Each structure stands twice: as C-alpha cells, then as structure tokens.
Amino acid sequence: MVKDLTTTQRNQVVQFILQGSIDGKPKHGRILEAVQKFSTSRSTVTRLWRAARKQHQAGEVIHSVSRKITTKRRTRVHLDLTVLSNLEYTKRGTIRKLAVGLETSKSTIGRWVKTGKIRAHTSALKPDLTATNKLLRLRFSLESLELDRILNKIKFRDMHNTVHIDEKWFYITRGSHRYYLAPGEPEPHRTCKSKKFITKIMFMCAVTRPLIAENGTVLFDGKIGIFPFTIQVPAKRNSRNRQAGTLETKAIESITKEVIKDCLINKIIPAIMAKWPEGASKDIFIQQDNARPHILDNDPDFRKAASQGGFNIRLTQQPPNSPDCNGCMMEIMKFKGQNCYKILHMGKDALRRLNQLPQNLEVPVELIQGCIDYLNEMGNQDGITEIVQSLGLDEIEGY
Structure with missing residues (x-):
C-alpha cells in the first residue's frame, strides 16, 4: 500500500473517478476500483474525491x-x-575563526576536533636563544653525563651530591582568600594599607635528590630548607602596636650579592651540614642559575665556610636558559642545543608499578659523539678532551 501519493498520482486518482461518474457522482464500486488500482487506502481516495468536488463546486480547476x-x-x-x-x-x-576560514559551521569544526581530524595545540613562548646559548646548553648537557663502569653505559649523573638552590618571590598575603568556617563563627578581618602594593618576600629554597632504599624506605627526603630574605630592624617611633626600639621583621627589598652571600654562608651551608645523611659523600655541589646577585665559587668567605667539618662544598652555575631535567637534556642533545623539541612521555607511572623505573637515563654513544663532533665544528673545543676521557669515548675503536 502506497502511504504517500505524489501530485501526479493524486490527480490520476481524481481523473479515474471522474471518468466513472455520472453528473458528478461516481458509479457504485468506482471508489473501490481506485483503491485497488492505485494501491492506497479508501480514506485517502475519499478525501481526494471530496476535495476535488469542492473545487468543482467553487468553479476552480x-x-x-x-x-x-x-x-x-x-x-x-x-x-x-x-x-x-x-x-x-x-x-x-x-573555533569561530577557523569556521570562517574554512567556510563551514562551528559544529562541524567541533566534530573534526573531537574525531582527531584537527589537532588543538597551545603555543607557549620560549626563550630566544643565541648561538652561544645553544652551545652552552649543549655543553652543560654533556657535562652532566658519567660513565657507569660496572654496566659500561653512559648515563646522566644521579645528582645525589648536588643541592639545587633558587629564589622565589611570594606575596605576604593575597587580595582574596577562601576559608571554611563553622556556623556562627566570626569571619576573619584582614587589612592592608594598599591592595595594589602588597608586600613581597623573597625566599631561597634548597633541595637535593632524596635517598630511597630498595624497599621504598625514605632515608633522606632531600629537603634542605627554605629561607626568607628578612631583616630585624628596631622601630623608629612609638605606636599603639609597639614601643620605639622594638625589633621588627622586615622584608629585604633589594637582593644584592652581599645578601645572597650571607644566606649561603649563614643559612644554607649550616643546614646542609646539619641534615646531610651519614655515610654520604661530603663532596657537594650547590647548583645555581646565572643571576647577577649570585657569587662565584672562588669567593674567599664562601670557601672558608664550605670547607669545615670535612665537607667540600662548591658552587656551580647553570648557563643561561639551561635545562632542568634529564629529559630536556636528552632532547637538547638531539636538537644541538635548540629549544624546538617536545618532551616525550616515558610512561614513568607504568614503569614504577612494574618496578622498572630507571634511576638515571641512559644516553646512546652515537648521540654523544654527534654532539662532540658538532662542538668541534663550531670551534667550541675547550674541555672537549676532558669530556671524552671521562666518558671513556677515547677507548672506542675508530673514534
């Protein structure tokens, strides 16, 4: 049975009934014949005939x-x-701009993004590296390697004897803060003379790699300490809060070499000596960035304080825009000191569950040789011989 008749079929039904009609009345059985001929329902044929009769009575076609x-x-x-x-x-x-550029709808663009036909990417600015920066980054990565003579493999240093220090600014408070209070508890009242000029304090943080036993016991958490750059000054005049001469803690707003030097000698070095685990090597490196207020290792006051109690603490400086993890160093070696790389996922969580997470990353010898050859080509040959000898590359046949 045809459910929906086309316009041509509908007119054919009407003409079929008219041909079997006398004075506008269809013969007996003509409606049933139309139903059978056009394979439709009786109600449809009746409805079409009634509509046609009304048109005829109104004088319409x-x-x-x-x-x-x-x-x-x-x-x-x-x-x-x-x-x-x-x-x-x-x-x-x-998505709106892309839809305009591709002359399609936003929903289509969203569907393409969801199915993976279009890849969303967030672009982050990176430092503009000079030729010297690239070579220094490459050398720093090579100098971070060592030869494992037991396994006869070249890996990154474990850095168990390296203390990393860095400065960080913190606001003494925030403009707004969320608290969870008990019903009926009074709300805290916080005041500040100017919300636009909230006092900032710089801290010096010192950490090293923690020592963990094979059974998972933490032998040393690696936390040396975090030290604020503050000073005790006497109050100049009386106030309702304190008497004149009362010592007040003030933030040091200008961080100079003398301030950094005082923090190293009187705070960081004593904290290292007090917290350093027994039995560990006392040849320690304090690694810092190349900020201008930082002092060098040849400072006499620092050398005197760093050589007490059997310790031999030395200062090392990272080059400008230097990497901060072995994964970055590996990519820097591949890209000859540039920063146009993308860190690949190692699947550390899965390796940790399988108890197969390596302590240090292994570096292919071919990659190291390519980096050294590149440094030689660029004329940066100072210290290359020492790197080759320390890594045992001079013992490789044909090198």
Missing part, C-alpha cells in the same frame, strides 16, 4: 497537490587539509 515536503539530503562537508594549512595562525586561534 480541479488539481490535487501532495502535502509531503521533500527535503534534499545534505552532503557531508569534507575537510581540506591544504586549505587548513594555508590559513594564517591568527585566523585559526578559535
């Missing part, structure tokens, strides 16, 4: 039109990767 709305099926839009790649980056920063 008998014409039956199908009420079915025919919709054209939309063709699926295909992604042209060439057009996408040729768009300027500024014209594809949002």
Whole structure:
C-alpha cells in the first residue's frame, strides 16, 4: 500500500473517478476500483474525491497537490587539509575563526576536533636563544653525563651530591582568600594599607635528590630548607602596636650579592651540614642559575665556610636558559642545543608499578659523539678532551 501519493498520482486518482461518474457522482464500486488500482487506502481516495468536488463546486480547476515536503539530503562537508594549512595562525586561534576560514559551521569544526581530524595545540613562548646559548646548553648537557663502569653505559649523573638552590618571590598575603568556617563563627578581618602594593618576600629554597632504599624506605627526603630574605630592624617611633626600639621583621627589598652571600654562608651551608645523611659523600655541589646577585665559587668567605667539618662544598652555575631535567637534556642533545623539541612521555607511572623505573637515563654513544663532533665544528673545543676521557669515548675503536 502506497502511504504517500505524489501530485501526479493524486490527480490520476481524481481523473479515474471522474471518468466513472455520472453528473458528478461516481458509479457504485468506482471508489473501490481506485483503491485497488492505485494501491492506497479508501480514506485517502475519499478525501481526494471530496476535495476535488469542492473545487468543482467553487468553479476552480480541479488539481490535487501532495502535502509531503521533500527535503534534499545534505552532503557531508569534507575537510581540506591544504586549505587548513594555508590559513594564517591568527585566523585559526578559535573555533569561530577557523569556521570562517574554512567556510563551514562551528559544529562541524567541533566534530573534526573531537574525531582527531584537527589537532588543538597551545603555543607557549620560549626563550630566544643565541648561538652561544645553544652551545652552552649543549655543553652543560654533556657535562652532566658519567660513565657507569660496572654496566659500561653512559648515563646522566644521579645528582645525589648536588643541592639545587633558587629564589622565589611570594606575596605576604593575597587580595582574596577562601576559608571554611563553622556556623556562627566570626569571619576573619584582614587589612592592608594598599591592595595594589602588597608586600613581597623573597625566599631561597634548597633541595637535593632524596635517598630511597630498595624497599621504598625514605632515608633522606632531600629537603634542605627554605629561607626568607628578612631583616630585624628596631622601630623608629612609638605606636599603639609597639614601643620605639622594638625589633621588627622586615622584608629585604633589594637582593644584592652581599645578601645572597650571607644566606649561603649563614643559612644554607649550616643546614646542609646539619641534615646531610651519614655515610654520604661530603663532596657537594650547590647548583645555581646565572643571576647577577649570585657569587662565584672562588669567593674567599664562601670557601672558608664550605670547607669545615670535612665537607667540600662548591658552587656551580647553570648557563643561561639551561635545562632542568634529564629529559630536556636528552632532547637538547638531539636538537644541538635548540629549544624546538617536545618532551616525550616515558610512561614513568607504568614503569614504577612494574618496578622498572630507571634511576638515571641512559644516553646512546652515537648521540654523544654527534654532539662532540658538532662542538668541534663550531670551534667550541675547550674541555672537549676532558669530556671524552671521562666518558671513556677515547677507548672506542675508530673514534
């Protein structure tokens, strides 16, 4: 049975009934014949005939039109990767802009992103490296290697005897702070003379790599300490809070070499000597960045304080824009000191569950040789011989 008749079929039904009609009345059984001929229902044929009769009585032309709305099926839009790649980056920063550039809808763009046809990426600014920066980064990565003579492999140093120090600014308070209070508890009242000029304090943080036993016991957590740059000064005049001459703690706003030197000698070095685990090597390196207020290892006051109690503590400086983890160092060696790399996931969580997480990353000899050859080509040969000898590369045949 045909459910929906087209306009032509509807008019054929009406004409078929008219041909078997006398004075506008269909013969007996003509309606049933139309039902059988056009494979439709009796109600449909009756409805079409009544409508045609009304048109005839009104003096109109008998014409039956199908009420079915025919919709054209939309063709699926295909992604042209060439057009996408040729768009300027500024014209594809949002889904709305990308939809305009590709002349399609936002929902289509969202579907392509969800299915992986378009990849979302967040671009972060990186330091602009000079040729000297690249070579120093590469040398720093090479100098961080050592030869494991037991396994006869070259790995990054474990850094168990390296203390990392760095400065960090902190606001003494925040403009707004969330607290959870008990019902009826009074709300805390916090005041400040100016919300735009909240006092900042610089801290010096010192940490090293923790020592963990094979059974997972933490032998040394590696936390040396965090030390604020503050000073005790007497109050100049009386106030309702304190008497004149009362010592007040004030933040040191200008961090100079003398301030850094005092922190190293009177705070960091005593903390290292007090917390350093027994039995560990007392040849310790304090690694710092190349900020201007930092002192060098040849400072006489520092050397005197760093050589007490059997300790031999030395200062080392990282080069500008230097890496801070072995994964970065590995990529820097691959890209010859540049920073256009992307850190690959090692799957450390899975390795840790399987108890296969390595203590140090192994570095292929071919990669090290390529870096050394590149330094020689660039004329940066100072200390290359010592690196080759320390890593045992001079014993490799054909090197």
